[in-house]
Amino acid sequence: MFQPYRFSEIEMPPTEAALRAEVRAFLADWKDKWTPWEKGHSWNGFDREFSRAVGAKGWIGMTWPAEYGGGGFSMMERYVVIEEMLAAGAPVGAHWIADRQSGPLILKSGTDTQRQKYLPLITTGDASFCIGLSEPDSGSDLASVRTKAEKTADGYRINGRKIWTTNGHLSDYMIALVRTEGTAKDRHKGLSQVIVPMDAPGLNIRRIQDLTGEAHFNEITFDNVLVGADALIGEEGAGWAQATAELAFERSGPDRYMSAYPLFEMLVDYSQSLQDDRLSERKIGALFAEIAVLRQMSVSIATMLQDGILPNQEAAVVKDLGVTHEQNMPEVARAIIGGDFGQDTEGDLAEIQSAILQLAPTFSLRGGTREIIRGIMSKGLGL
Amino acid sequence: MNDDTNISRMLTDQLSRLLEASVDAPLLAKIEKGTAGSALNDAVAELGLDMALVPEDKDGAGLDWSDAAPLFEVLGYYAAPVDLGEQIIAQWALAQAGLPASDPAPAVALGLAKLSADGGLSGTVTIPWGSADRCVLVEAMQDDMRVLCLLDAAAMAASVPVSTVGRIPTRRLKLNGAAVQASGPLGAIGLGDVSALLRAAYIAGALSRALELTLDYCNTRTQFGRTIGKFQAVQQMVAQLASEAAAAKAGTQLGMTAMGSGNAGMQIAIAKQRASAAVAKSAAIAHEVHGAIGVTEEHILHYFTRRLWQWREEAGSEHVWAERLGREVIARGGAAAWPTMVGLSAR
Numbered sequence: 001m002f003q004p005y006r007f008s009e010i011e012m013p014p015t016e017a018a019l020r021a022e023v024r025a026f027l028a029d030w031k032d033k034w035t036p037w038e039k040g041h042s043w044n045g046f047d048r049e050f051s052r053a054v055g056a057k058g059w060i061g062m063t064w065p066a067e068y069g070g071g072g073f074s075m076m077e078r079y080v081v082i083e084e085m086l087a088a089g090a091p092v093g094a095h096w097i098a099d100r101q102s103g104p105l106i107l108k109s110g111t112d113t114q115r116q117k118y119l120p121l122i123t124t125g126d127a128s129f130c131i132g133l134s135e136p137d138s139g140s141d142l143a144s145v146r147t148k149a150e151k152t153a154d155g156y157r158i159n160g161r162k163i164w165t166t167n168g169h170l171s172d173y174m175i176a177l178v179r180t181e182g183t184a185k186d187r188h189k190g191l192s193q194v195i196v197p198m199d200a201p202g203l204n205i206r207r208i209q210d211l212t213g214e215a216h217f218n219e220i221t222f223d224n225v226l227v228g229a230d231a232l233i234g235e236e237g238a239g240w241a242q243a244t245a246e247l248a249f250e251r252s253g254p255d256r257y258m259s260a261y262p263l264f265e266m267l268v269d270y271s272q273s274l275q276d277d278r279l280s281e282r283k284i285g286a287l288f289a290e291i292a293v294l295r296q297m298s299v300s301i302a303t304m305l306q307d308g309i310l311p312n313q314e315a316a317v318v319k320d321l322g323v324t325h326e327q328n329m330p331e332v333a334r335a336i337i338g339g340d341f342g343q344d345t346e347g348d349l350a351e352i353q354s355a356i357l358q359l360a361p362t363f364s365l366r367g368g369t370r371e372i373i374r375g376i377m378s379k380g381l382g383l
Numbered sequence: 384m385n386d387d388t389n390i391s392r393m394l395t396d397q398l399s400r401l402l403e404a405s406v407d408a409p410l411l412a413k414i415e416k417g418t419a420g421s422a423l424n425d426a427v428a429e430l431g432l433d434m435a436l437v438p439e440d441k442d443g444a445g446l447d448w449s450d451a452a453p454l455f456e457v458l459g460y461y462a463a464p465v466d467l468g469e470q471i472i473a474q475w476a477l478a479q480a481g482l483p484a485s486d487p488a489p490a491v492a493l494g495l496a497k498l499s500a501d502g503g504l505s506g507t508v509t510i511p512w513g514s515a516d517r518c519v520l521v522e523a524m525q526d527d528m529r530v531l532c533l534l535d536a537a538a539m540a541a542s543v544p545v546s547t548v549g550r551i552p553t554r555r556l557k558l559n560g561a562a563v564q565a566s567g568p569l570g571a572i573g574l575g576d577v578s579a580l581l582r583a584a585y586i587a588g589a590l591s592r593a594l595e596l597t598l599d600y601c602n603t604r605t606q607f608g609r610t611i612g613k614f615q616a617v618q619q620m621v622a623q624l625a626s627e628a629a630a631a632k633a634g635t636q637l638g639m640t641a642m643g644s645g646n647a648g649m650q651i652a653i654a655k656q657r658a659s660a661a662v663a664k665s666a667a668i669a670h671e672v673h674g675a676i677g678v679t680e681e682h683i684l685h686y687f688t689r690r691l692w693q694w695r696e697e698a699g700s701e702h703v704w705a706e707r708l709g710r711e712v713i714a715r716g717g718a719a720a721w722p723t724m725v726g727l728s729a730r
């Protein structure tokens with residue numbers, strides 16, 4: 001039988017129930033502080049105070065070794081914590097990127113000095129990272145990046161521009177993909193990853209307002225920014241391989257299908273008030289099944305990752321289906337509620353709806369566009 | 384890997400080899416016309432797989448549902464030219480209800496009948512693979528208790544053939560107080576539930592075949608000097624088909640695993656809902672990519688797409704299951720939805 005994808009049996013950790021209870025108790029103290037608009041922002045929301053509290057619980061860098069401030073938890077235990085946070089619509093943005101990718105990259109490819117310097121700060125919620133991949137002329141075609149890091153006597157001089165940098169204006173560090181050799185024509189060759197402090201002289205941050213009226217992302221200009229040789233992560237020239245390895249971690253997590261979950265929860269309560277409304281029953285049931293299956297795939301991938309398998313193709317499936325699910329949620333809300341709903345943004349439901357509706361277009365852009373993901377899938381299927 | 388998983392793999396391989404060697408479009412055509420010989424049925428019966436889910440102390444193989452799942456998927460992958468899946472759930476249900484295994488296994492009726500105090504059945508049921516010389520299992524409510532009823536072949540004399548999109552030989556039976564040969568109580572999971580779970584697995588298997596056929600065609604059909612799989616528009620469609628097939632499979636896995644751990648009602652609902660929901664888009668894409676040749680009688684694709692359209696309706700469509708699931712989720716309320724969700728796969 002033709003089986004292009006593997007989804008191994010889920011193995012939740014024995015500590016699951018206790019850990020969930022602890023996270024829920026922790027979140028109960030915070031939940032009421034968040035407006036529906038904020039819950040609609042989920043992992044985009046940036047709240048340093050919240051992240052420090054999460055860090056104090058030991059829930060950032062959970063899987064990292066204790067010597068770097070980690071908790072020695074399993075990947076599945078980390079999964080439990082983050083899905084509980086996303087289900088609550090918690091503003092995890094101040095530690096999210098470092099916990100998900102910057103920290104693991106430093107742990108895997110960084111020097112011991114770099115690990116000592118950054119990882120403990122990340123785990124306490126005191127160091128926020130942003131991602132410096134995209135440039136004005138390099139979006140999906142990431143290998144064409146031009147930002148240059150020239151060798152100096154004791155490090156690098158960086159010139160160029162990064163863009164769409166989420167929360168760059170609030171972050172402490174950026175991990176930037178830069179060209180240490182050659183030109184944009186050399187593509188994947190000559191790319192490296194460097195850590196740049198966001199307060200480095202010559203680094204200029206211009207905030208970019210988006211259609212929600214807020215300014216989450218930024219344009220970052222590098223004008224002769226000097227960094228030491230110790231800014232380099234891993235090998236010079238290995239930047240592409242490092243940046244694209246383990247994409248499965250980034251593409252299959254609960255953040256790929258739970259951005260709209262807080263709206264779902266409110267829709268369930270709304271439907272309860274309708275009493276035996278068959279349309280809402282059908283819509284809620286279909287959404288519930290969709291989420292359950294996405295979660296089944298996502299947790300199954302996490303189980304495989306924990307076992308050392310890298311299911312990049314399966315992760316692409318989760319992202320493809322997950323973002324489509326998230327984007328569809330506000331449309332389902334309109335169908336269930338009907339009436340004048342959506343004509344204004346007053347009231348809890350309309351407020352969260354307006355947040356998710358306006359953020360939804362970005363769901364299938366960030367982390368690789370829908371078309372790029374499907375291209376990766378079709379290649380994986382042999383086309 | 385445990386022993387059961389090894390056994391399951393061995394049995395699945397045996398079944399695959401047999402079906403691979405015997406099932407092709409001409410055979411499927413004969414089966415749909417009701418003119419096929421019983422050779423394949425006999426060969427399948429020889430494997431003794433109908434007892435896969437019956438406990439070992441009742442002379443079954445004692446497999447878990449998740450270990451048996453690949454058997455069901457393989458049947459879907461080959462467009463199920465035999466009702467082995469139905470036979471497996473029939474024997475399982477008999478054992479559940481405390482009734483002896485039946486040789487050969489009875490057909491399985493779709494639909495819920497009513498059992499009156501005097502032992503007569505009423506209601507109308509539909510019986511895929513039913514025939515006038517075969518016993519049939521019917522699920523019925525006796526007051527608020529779920530019971531499994533075995534009807535002997537004589538009861539089938541009143542049945543009439545009914546035409547379906549899947550074109551599997553199917554009969555409809557109006558139960559005008561039909562006498563029950565044997566009956567026994569069913570637990571929380573009834574025959575209708577496992578029929579739905581079986582269809583979910585069939586759908587997952589058939590979708591993976593539809594995907595495979597589509598990929599093969601992409602790599603062989605040439606237009607504008609290139610194989611059509613080189614066109615990005617085609618690639619984007621195929622990726623969506625692959626995603627839907629993966630979702631059907633993952634949902635089925637959720638349902639099958641839950642069968643091993645207590646009440647699987649909600650997981651079965653999810654499995655059948657998601658699998659049925661995957662059919663519309665997937666079948667449409669498979670046909671779009673195949674062009675005109677894909678809708679011809681000779682081409683094998685329609686055996687899969689028609690069965691997909693059939694199986695998505697049988698034992699409850701995505702809409703039927705969504706409504707039941709939604710009613711339950713709404714009754715529990717928004718705050719309970721998340722704990723319910725993660726509870727689906729809790730150990």
Ligand SMILES: Cc1cc2nc3c(=O)[nH]c(=O)nc-3n(C[C@H](O)[C@H](O)[C@H](O)COP(=O)(O)OP(=O)(O)OC[C@H]3O[C@@H](n4cnc5c(N)ncnc54)[C@H](O)[C@@H]3O)c2cc1C
Pocket residue numbers: 130131132133134135138139140141163164165166167217362365366367368369370371372375615
């Ligand atoms: C909310 C948000 C936050 C972001 N945060 C960050 C961040 O923190 N750091 C960072 O580095 N980047 C970030 N990004 C950038 C994101 O990674 C890019 O938007 C994405 O990679 C797409 O690039 P682009 O926007 O330049 O679109 P383009 O690449 O120009 O694409 C435009 C359209 O063309 C299509 N297209 C392009 N190439 C192909 C192809 N080969 N085949 C088929 N179709 C194609 C795309 O699918 C898309 O539909 C963020 C984006 C958003 C929306």
